[in-house]
Amino acid sequence: MSLFGPKKxxxxxxxxxxxxxxxxxxxxxxxxxxxxxxxxxxxxxxRRWPTLSPDEKHEFADAFSCHVPNSADHQQILGFLMxxxxxxxxxxxxxxxxYYADRDAALEFLxxxxxxxxxxxxxxxxxxxxxxxxxxxxxxxxxxxxYRPLVAGRPQGRDSMGLWFDYLQxxxxxxxxxxxxxxxxxxxxxxxxxxxxxxxxxxFLLGQAESK
Numbered sequence: 001m002s003l004f005g006p007k008k009x010x011x012x013x014x015x016x017x018x019x020x021x022x023x024x025x026x027x028x029x030x031x032x033x034x035x036x037x038x039x040x041x042x043x044x045x046x047r048r049w050p051t052l053s054p055d056e057k058h059e060f061a062d063a064f065s066c067h068v069p070n071s072a073d074h075q076q077i078l079g080f081l082m083x084x085x086x087x088x089x090x091x092x093x094x095x096x097x098x099y100y101a102d103r104d105a106a107l108e109f110l111x112x113x114x115x116x117x118x119x120x121x122x123x124x125x126x127x128x129x130x131x132x133x134x135x136x137x138x139x140x141x142x143x144x145x146x147y148r149p150l151v152a153g154r155p156q157g158r159d160s161m162g163l164w165f166d167y168l169q170x171x172x173x174x175x176x177x178x179x180x181x182x183x184x185x186x187x188x189x190x191x192x193x194x195x196x197x198x199x200x201x202x203x204f205l206l207g208q209a210e211s212k
Contacts, residue, residue, distance in 0.1 A: 015063035031066035042076035049084070061085065061092035068099050075101055082109050087116070094123045098130035107133050114139055120162040122169040129173040140174050144183075156195045164190075164198045172205045184209055 007019035007028055015038065017030040032038040052060070061081060069078045078100055081093050090113060100106040110131065113124050121143070128136045147167040155163065168190055175183035187209055190202045 013059060015060050029062070031063040033063055033067040039071065040073060040077065042073040042080070045073075045077055046080055049080075054086075054088075057085070058088055058092065061089045065093045065096045067096075069096055070099065079105070087118075091123070094127050098127050103131065103133070107131055107135060111136060111139060114143070120166055122162075122165045125166070125169040125173040129176045132177065134177060137174070137177055140170060140177070144170050144174060151193070154193055158197075160195070161198065164194050165201060168194070168198070168202055168205055172209060175209055 006022040008022065009017060010020050011018040015032055017032070019028045019030065020026070021028070049057070064074075064077065064081075067074075069075055078093065078096065079102070081089055082097065082100070082105070085093065090109075094110060094113060097106045097109050100109075107128075110124055110127050114121060125140070128140070143166075147163070147170060150163055151167050168187065171183045171186045171190075174180065175187070187202065187206045191199065191206060194202050
């Protein structure tokens with residue numbers, strides 16, 4: 001949740017601020033967990049959780065997942081959300097699950113999210129790359145093989161955005177976990193195969209891979 005350029009504050013909630021650009025064309029979200037170093041008591045939060053609306057729960061998860069939960073209270077909150085949050089909440093927090101102190105629980109949470117199906121998946125793949133546990137490889141390979149025939153036709157429409165991002169991140173995560181150069185070759189090939197709007201992401205992942 002970063003802010004760029006001139007903007008106007010249009011909403012200030014308990015956990016985040018929302019800004020609109022001066023031209024009215026884009027919105028920016030600022031997590032108070034980052035900019036204000038917001039601290040929340042785990043016990044108080046758990047008691048309050050059932051009283052929050054679905055939108056409030058999702059807003060909290062979005063703001064919370066923008067920072068590294070390294071305090072004892074925030075570790076407890078992360079564990080609580082991993083166990084009790086609905087699917088939409090679990091998807092939101094996936095990117096910070098690698099920072100959970102119980103590494104086995106973190107891995108199982110991420111694998112369970114992938115087994116549940118649905119898309120997009122790229123945030124789960126990115127989290128698994130951070131966890132760096134070989135037990136994730138079989139399901140990643142399964143998904144990779146699923147993507148291959150789908151991207152072979154080089155779909156270009158905006159409705160293929162999730163597919164391309166998932167495929168690219170799956171390749172990058174498999175490369176990190178296995179060091180198999182075929183996944184690097186796939187990332188290199190994607191530099192020209194992906195739609196123009198996906199090329200910055202493909203180039204970013206390739207740059208990360210080649211810098212190691």
